[in-house]
Amino acid sequence: MGRYILRRLISAVPVLLGITVIVFLIMAMIPGDPAAAILGSYATPDNVARLNRELGLEGPLWQRYLLWLWHLLHGDLGRSYALNRPVLDEVLERFSATLVLAGASFILCAVFGILAGVVSAARQYGFADKAITFVVLIGISVPAFFLGMMMILLFAVDLRWLPVSGMYAIYGGGDLMDLLRHLIMPATALAAVATGVIARLTRGAMLEVLRQDYIRTARAKGVHERRVIWGHALRAAMVSVIPVLGIQAGFVLSGAVYIETVFQWPGIGRMLVDAILKRDIVLVQGGVVFVAACYVLFNIAVDVAQSLLDPRIKT
Amino acid sequence: MRVFFALLFRNRLAGIGGVVLAIIVALVLLTPVLPLQNPDVTAMGDRFLRPLSPGHLLGTDALGRDLLSRLLWGTRLSLAVGFAAAVAAGLIGSAVGIIAGYAGGRIDNAIMRFVDMLMAFPYILLALAIVAALGPGLMNALIAVAAVNVPFFARNIRGITVGLASRDFIDAARLSGKGHVRIVLTELLPNVLPVIVIAMSTTIGWMILETAGLSFLGLGSQPPQADLGSMLGEARAAMISAPHTSVVPGVMIFLIVMSINLLGDGVRDALDPRLKSGALTRPMAATRVARRNVPEAQGSGLLQIDDLEAQFHVGRRVYRAVNGVSLSIAPGECVGLIGESGSGKSVTALSVMGLVASPPGVITGGAVRLADEDLIGAPYARLRALRGNKVAYVFQDPLSTLHPLYRVGDQLTEAITSHHRISAHEARERALKLLADVRIPNPAARLSAYPHELSGGMRQRIGIAMALANEPEVIIADEPTTALDVTVQAQVLALLDDLRRRKNVAIVFITHDFGIVGQLCDRVAVMYAGRIVEEGPTERVLSDPAHPYTRRLIACVPELGGGRRQLPAIPGLPPAVDQLPEGCAFAPRCDRATPDCAQGEIGLRGSLRKVRCIHPEAEVGA
Ligand code: SF4
Numbered sequence: 001m002g003r004y005i006l007r008r009l010i011s012a013v014p015v016l017l018g019i020t021v022i023v024f025l026i027m028a029m030i031p032g033d034p035a036a037a038i039l040g041s042y043a044t045p046d047n048v049a050r051l052n053r054e055l056g057l058e059g060p061l062w063q064r065y066l067l068w069l070w071h072l073l074h075g076d077l078g079r080s081y082a083l084n085r086p087v088l089d090e091v092l093e094r095f096s097a098t099l100v101l102a103g104a105s106f107i108l109c110a111v112f113g114i115l116a117g118v119v120s121a122a123r124q125y126g127f128a129d130k131a132i133t134f135v136v137l138i139g140i141s142v143p144a145f146f147l148g149m150m151m152i153l154l155f156a157v158d159l160r161w162l163p164v165s166g167m168y169a170i171y172g173g174g175d176l177m178d179l180l181r182h183l184i185m186p187a188t189a190l191a192a193v194a195t196g197v198i199a200r201l202t203r204g205a206m207l208e209v210l211r212q213d214y215i216r217t218a219r220a221k222g223v224h225e226r227r228v229i230w231g232h233a234l235r236a237a238m239v240s241v242i243p244v245l246g247i248q249a250g251f252v253l254s255g256a257v258y259i260e261t262v263f264q265w266p267g268i269g270r271m272l273v274d275a276i277l278k279r280d281i282v283l284v285q286g287g288v289v290f291v292a293a294c295y296v297l298f299n300i301a302v303d304v305a306q307s308l309l310d311p312r313i314k315t
Numbered sequence: 316m317r318v319f320f321a322l323l324f325r326n327r328l329a330g331i332g333g334v335v336l337a338i339i340v341a342l343v344l345l346t347p348v349l350p351l352q353n354p355d356v357t358a359m360g361d362r363f364l365r366p367l368s369p370g371h372l373l374g375t376d377a378l379g380r381d382l383l384s385r386l387l388w389g390t391r392l393s394l395a396v397g398f399a400a401a402v403a404a405g406l407i408g409s410a411v412g413i414i415a416g417y418a419g420g421r422i423d424n425a426i427m428r429f430v431d432m433l434m435a436f437p438y439i440l441l442a443l444a445i446v447a448a449l450g451p452g453l454m455n456a457l458i459a460v461a462a463v464n465v466p467f468f469a470r471n472i473r474g475i476t477v478g479l480a481s482r483d484f485i486d487a488a489r490l491s492g493k494g495h496v497r498i499v500l501t502e503l504l505p506n507v508l509p510v511i512v513i514a515m516s517t518t519i520g521w522m523i524l525e526t527a528g529l530s531f532l533g534l535g536s537q538p539p540q541a542d543l544g545s546m547l548g549e550a551r552a553a554m555i556s557a558p559h560t561s562v563v564p565g566v567m568i569f570l571i572v573m574s575i576n577l578l579g580d581g582v583r584d585a586l587d588p589r590l591k592s593g594a595l596t597r598p599m600a601a602t603r604v605a606r607r608n609v610p611e612a613q614g615s616g617l618l619q620i621d622d623l624e625a626q627f628h629v630g631r632r633v634y635r636a637v638n639g640v641s642l643s644i645a646p647g648e649c650v651g652l653i654g655e656s657g658s659g660k661s662v663t664a665l666s667v668m669g670l671v672a673s674p675p676g677v678i679t680g681g682a683v684r685l686a687d688e689d690l691i692g693a694p695y696a697r698l699r700a701l702r703g704n705k706v707a708y709v710f711q712d713p714l715s716t717l718h719p720l721y722r723v724g725d726q727l728t729e730a731i732t733s734h735h736r737i738s739a740h741e742a743r744e745r746a747l748k749l750l751a752d753v754r755i756p757n758p759a760a761r762l763s764a765y766p767h768e769l770s771g772g773m774r775q776r777i778g779i780a781m782a783l784a785n786e787p788e789v790i791i792a793d794e795p796t797t798a799l800d801v802t803v804q805a806q807v808l809a810l811l812d813d814l815r816r817r818k819n820v821a822i823v824f825i826t827h828d829f830g831i832v833g834q835l836c837d838r839v840a841v842m843y844a845g846r847i848v849e850e851g852p853t854e855r856v857l858s859d860p861a862h863p864y865t866r867r868l869i870a871c872v873p874e875l876g877g878g879r880r881q882l883p884a885i886p887g888l889p890p891a892v893d894q895l896p897e898g899c900a901f902a903p904r905c906d907r908a909t910p911d912c913a914q915g916e917i918g919l920r921g922s923l924r925k926v927r928c929i930h931p932e933a934e935v936g937a
Contacts, residue, residue, distance in 0.1 A: 217716045255439075
């Protein structure tokens with residue numbers, strides 16, 4: 001198993017390098033003087049010249065890339081001039097907030113999506129199945145940002161159950177309870193679509209698995225139906241559900257950009273949008289590479305989970 | 316094509332989606348000629364008018380602009396942008412995919428590596444990076460969303476192209492001297508086009524949502540131009556004081572996306588043939604029972620099957636798989652149930668413990684008594700308590716009938732712990748003993764193996780050990796050796812024979828091979844088209860078959876136990892069980908048939924030996 005993980009990590013190296021190339025090339029499309037773009041409103045001729053020297057921006061493209069990569073490998077993502085602080089510090093701080101939100105959301109969508117899918121399949125064409133199918137249909141059609149706004153109106157403004165936005169209360173907050181109260185709405189809104197997709201897929205996978213001969217064998221042994229469904233069938237269905245969990249994690253991470261805006265969550269999605277609007281290119285570049293790299297590593301974890309579940313995968 | 320649309324619209328939800336989408340598209344197309352107010356004229360005195368205000372059906376926004384007008388113009392813009400993004404992504408992506416798939420080799424490899432890298436990004440990161448480089452704006456948002464979706468098309472279309480590129484007609488075109496460009500355009504493209512169109516239409520909803528999202532973030536359309544996303548984004552500032560300004564564009568996005576989703580699901584269902592036959596249903600825990608009356612017991616066997624009737628209900632068609640089968644099995648007896656595939660022998664056997672897949676299976680009549688207790692219609696809890704405990708099954712192909720993800724040891728102990736509360740250690744001890752019983756060498760090591768790590772014969776021994784786990788009174792073996800090769804087959808048969816004598820367990824052995832029956836069974840019942848056509852002690856039936864069908868079956872066996880035989884020597888096919896003929900079902904294939912064979916009901920005559928034939932080959936006695 002250890003060797004399998006190592007092999008997967010090594011095979012991820014070219015992908016990670018490719019990501020840096022792609023991000024670098026996209027950023028190189030910026031028309032005009034990149035140093036001026038980076039500095040934005042701080043672009044005095046003096047500053048531009050200094051930055052050009054600092055970043056080696058005068059050289060040819062490949063030279064600039066290698067220099068940037070060299071710094072990157074040393075943990076130096078550059079400096080945000082708008083924020084006047086190292087990009088890595090800002091990215092780490094904001095990414096940890098996103099991780100809380102997206103992580104909670106991912107757990108929600110995985111747990112409820114799989115639960116709903118299994119119940120739906122086990123009661124195919126029954127009331128529960130129809131109700132779940134209907135809710136799922138609504139869930140996957142509501143844009144997350146609109147759902148978030150409607151939740152704020154209902155639960156924060158009308159019912160006053162939950163705080164409107166932010167991660168912690170400004171006064172007197174800061175403990176875990178406070179965080180959870182702030183987390184409920186954004187995490188739920190963010191999870192909605194993914195929950196629907198996972199529920200659908202789990203239902204389909206369960207229906208497929210329940211027709212297999214080994215399910216009949218389990219029933220013929222006298223295994224209790226509850227265990228047939230939640231043990232034998234679900235375990236086999238997970239083989240096709242887990243890759244989808246990996247894909248949905250990417251969608252949750254993407255949706256976080258909207259949700260962080262709606263709920264003013266101090267995450268990396270909001271940071272990127274602000275940075276784009278302020279033309280803080282170094283910050284965008286660093287943030288995108290960082291998150292993409294994390295996502296690649298996450299997908300390796302998904303593959304490892306899959307190989308743990310399915311002994312037929314050669315490790 | 317007509318079938319496709321019929322299927323699509325039989326799906327009521329897809330129909331609703333189609334209608335809603337059609338209305339929206341019609342409204343949007345008519346927007347320029349509708350008597351609407353100018354969407355950009357501000358009126359500071361009329362700010363935040365509620366819906367249904369005079370002159371403003373949906374009210375006004377923060378600058379007093381008419382919301383209805385803005386909604387329709389915004390929808391128009393959003394749909395146009397989403398459509399354009401889908402077309403752009405579709406065209407570019409498909410071109411890349413076709414080139415990669417058609418060129419193959421190193422070009423293919425390089426392109427697909429790059430595509431994989433693009434797909435390694437969470438999609439929005441890429442879109443944000445592109446917008447960051449190009450600067451905010453609707454056109455740039457469109458480019459970003461289209462670019463992000465190019466890899467999706469490239470990968471899908473490449474897969475299809477690779478499949479097509481190796482086909483004969485492409486080779487033929489190449490040999491006829493056509494250039495690559497012409498081959499791609501005239502031979503390849505027409506075949507790929509439908510897929511491209513379907514993929515595009517299913518992604519439009521997604522593209523609309525994504526561009527709206529970027530606009531919502533302020534990265535797409537810039538004021539005064541407004542699509543649905545930026546309307547929603549601007550309304551957010553006044554969300555609490557004037558919620559209708561948010562609700563109006565939000566609901567519109569929701570309606571568009573939902574109607575496209577519904578339509579897309581409908582299209583997918585209509586294209587997926589499995590849904591037509593209703594095959595994508597899952598079998599329930601026990602077969603559905605719908606019988607009117609309970610027949611009297613006709614014998615006193617340990618397992619007594621009386622007038623069993625089982626059917627498959629698929630749509631409006633009824634397949635009568637089992638048509639009044641009666642069979643009596645004494646303790647310790649081995650009875651063979653033999654027939655071609657589709658004769659109803661397996662369904663008969665599975666009915667005993669309610670294991671016929673249902674839907675579509677229904678037990679429509681008869682009784683199955685185990686020690687005088689009727690099991691048809693017994694509550695699930697009772698059936699479960701008996702399954703694997705008093706009546707156990709051994710199935711055909713042990714690779715598909717063992718769970719691929721559980722260790723065989725766990726599957727074995729589960730058979731025990733489902734019926735007995737014992738410790739894990741005790742269960743393991745018993746599992747080891749069972750493996751020794753079925754003569755598996757080195758049992759301790761085998762317990763932790765997965766099914767795919769064992770040979771076919773080994774797997775079937777595990778299957779038999781599982782059936783023996785609770786010392787059942789009856790084992791129903793459904794073609795347990797068919798999937799094995801001949802030498803292993805002989806070993807497994809010898810094992811079963813030995814076990815039954817040592818443990819005094821009754822066996823119902825289902826097979827299509829008279830050779831096996833001759834080796835193992837005390838008695839044999841021959842099934843044809845859902846009925847028993849002959850029954851009697853094995854030697855007598857073998858040496859002196861009474862039913863013409865039996866005689867032909869026996870003639871097919873080259874030597875006893877000589878491997879798999881699919882009865883190739885009998886001309887013709889068994890009748891379809893949804894249209895059984897009157898009289899003898901075998902008549903069309905029978906060389907002794909006379910006109911009266913096709914009339915009325917032909918009963919099963921005889922007592923020790925029974926036959927269902929009016930011109931039997933041998934007399935069976937009264
Ligand atoms: S009843 Fe007639 S047709 Fe049927 S098997 Fe006997 S002889 Fe043949």
